[in-house]
Each structure stands twice: as structure tokens, then as C-alpha cells.
Amino acid sequence: PYGVFELKYFLSESITLEGGENVATFNVKRCLEKIILGEDKDNPFNDDTLVSKLADQNYKLARRTVAKYRDQLKILSSHLRRKY
Secondary structure (H helix, E strand, O other), X not given: OOOOOOHHHHOOOEXXXXXXXXXXXXXXXXXHHHHHHOOOOOOOOOHHHHHHHHHHOOOOOOHHHXXXXXXXXXXXXXHHHOOO
């Protein structure tokens, strides 16, 4: 009665940290969102800076991955977030 769902609908995405621990991407996205909400709006963090901020919290991600997660959260790029 509810239709057919793809198998990935029932599974959560995750990444593996250097120590072998699996972390849900949901947690990484919330951490990314918290970093962006706490930034200076006159000088927002670019994706490379966000990578280093996440690395400080033991999330080793590529810049492209951070950009993808930022897009999924519907957060604009740094030059569009800047307040003049």
C-alpha cells in the first residue's frame, strides 16, 4: 500500500574516519552547519577553510565533499554569504 522504495531509502550514509570509526554524514553536516553559523558574516569561511575546521574535529574530508554537503544543506558559497 505504500509503494516500492529503493534499498538506499532504508540505509543512512556514512563516512569512515582514519581510526576506522563510521560516522553518519548527518553528524558531519550538522557540524558543518554549526561552523558556518558561527562564522564572521563580514569574512565567511571558504570551502578550504571549512575543510581545515572539520579536520580539527577529526572529520577528514575533501573540499569537493564539503562543497557537496554545503549544497545539500542549501548553504550558499562564501562570496554569496558575505554581508557588505
